Amino acid sequence: MFGLKVFKVTGESMAPAIPSGCFILSAKWLMMLPIRTGQRMVINHPKYGIIVKKVAIVDKNGFVWSKGENKDSLSVEQLGPVYKHQILGRVIRVFTRNTTK
Amino acid sequence: MIFNLLKKIDDKHPFEQASAHCDIPCKIYDPITAQIAVLTMIRMVDLLEELREKESFSLEQQATFTRLVNEKEVHGSRVKEEIRIIWGDYIKQPQLDEHNELHTLTHEIMLATSFAKQNINRAATVKLLDKVNTFAAIFWQTKGVSTFSAICPYPPAEMLIYPDLKES
Numbered sequence: 001m002f003g004l005k006v007f008k009v010t011g012e013s014m015a016p017a018i019p020s021g022c023f024i025l026s027a028k029w030l031m032m033l034p035i036r037t038g039q040r041m042v043i044n045h046p047k048y049g050i051i052v053k054k055v056a057i058v059d060k061n062g063f064v065w066s067k068g069e070n071k072d073s074l075s076v077e078q079l080g081p082v083y084k085h086q087i088l089g090r091v092i093r094v095f096t097r098n099t100t101k
Numbered sequence: 102m103i104f105n106l107l108k109k110i111d112d113k114h115p116f117e118q119a120s121a122h123c124d125i126p127c128k129i130y131d132p133i134t135a136q137i138a139v140l141t142m143i144r145m146v147d148l149l150e151e152l153r154e155k156e157s158f159s160l161e162q163q164a165t166f167t168r169l170v171n172e173k174e175v176h177g178s179r180v181k182e183e184i185r186i187i188w189g190d191y192i193k194q195p196q197l198d199e200h201n202e203l204h205t206l207t208h209e210i211m212l213a214t215s216f217a218k219q220n221i222n223r224a225a226t227v228k229l230l231d232k233v234n235t236f237a238a239i240f241w242q243t244k245g246v247s248t249f250s251a252i253c254p255y256p257p258a259e260m261l262i263y264p265d266l267k268e269s
Contacts, residue, residue, distance in 0.1 A: 007119035008111055014121040023107040024119065042119050052119040068121065095104045 003029035005089060007042055007052070013068035014040070014052055022096040024052060026089030035064055035084065040091035043082055052091065053079065130191045132237035135183035136261055138176040139230045143257040145173040146223050153221070177218040180233065184210050187240060196243045206236055227259065234262040 005026050012020050018040065026042045035041075039055045043066060053066035056076045063081035067073060110116075149169050152158070158166060188207045197203055213229040216222075234250070241248045246264045253261045 006107065006116050008116045009121050010118050011121040018121060020121065023104065023111070023116065048120065050117060050119045052121050073121075095107055097104050 003027055003089070005042075007050070009052055013070060013073035014054070015070060017069055018052060018091070018094050019096055022094055024091045024095070025093040027092045028089040030090040030092065031084065031087060035087075041066065042088040042091065044086050044088050045079070045082060046086070048074075048079070050088065051079075130187050130240070132183070132187060132233070132240050135180050135187075135233050136230070136237055138179040138183065139226065139233050140253060140257060140259060140261070141176040142173050142180070142217055143223065143226045143230065143259060145169050145176070146221055146226050147257055149173075149221050150223070174218055177214050180214050180229070181211055184233070184236060187236075191240075192243075199243065200239050203239065206232065206239070210236060230259055230261075234260070237262045 005028070007024050007026060009018055009022050009024055010020055018024060024040075024042070035055055035058050037055050037057055040052060041055060041064070042050065042052050043064075045051050053073075054069055056065045056067040058064050059081065062084060064084060064087065065076050065081050066079050067076045107116075149166070152162060152166055152169070155162065184207060188203065192203055210229070210232050213225070213232055217226045217229050238248050241262070241264045244264075246266065248262050249265050250260050250262050252258050
């Protein structure tokens with residue numbers, strides 16, 4: 001609906017910003033806008049399945065390289081580049097247990 | 102509020118999951134899988150030794166023989182893989198500084214496993230178990246968990262290093 005989708009997050013590689021067990025709202029229509037470093041994306045990764053990661057860099061060929069938010073994550077090199085069309089949406093809201101909004 | 106609402110919806114109609122996993126199984130390392138794999142190898146050797154005494158094999162015994170050899174091979178590969186994962190993914194410089202024998206020990210386990218796979222040799226397989234037990238003891242030391250040795254309560258009834266998790 002409206003290009004919005006809710007995902008449940010498992011794993012700690014995006015903690016503390018996106019802790020395990022929380023819910024995230026992603027927007028696919030935001031993918032029309034240019035992708036910038038630091039944005040959090042839900043990616044349909046060819047090797048790791050549906051993952052949530054932060055954009056490390058967008059290279060000159062338009063590939064998106066991603067990473068986790070802490071040292072326990074897979075590295076940028078391990079995750080490798082993905083095409084823009086493999087990105088399911090940009091994370092626009094995180095709902096954790098303590099969010100009152 | 103919204104979290105609780107989403108959680109209720111999720112309980113009834115689970116949302117798709119997005120993984121933020123580390124190395125996919127994150128930080129779950131335990132040498133017990135390698136230890137049990139060696140026990141299986143020893144058990145297979147024992148059962149193969151029983152077959153050795155027979156002069157000729159019936160069709161069923163041939164099938165059993167093939168299965169035993171196969172399981173010994175499979176579990177040998179498992180020992181190597183499990184040890185390699187702990188060595189390659191878990192062991193880092195601080196553990197190496199404290200236990201500088203780790204590289205040599207890991208390499209010895211690889212060689213000893215190959216030897217145990219190539220031969221039907223109980224003594225060699227028990228020697229492999231010793232090495233894997235030593236590896237397990239070091240692993241638990243790096244975690245600050247004390248260990249104890251006990252005979253496993255099933256065949257082949259060999260000595261195993263177990264973590265004493267109640268203590269720590």
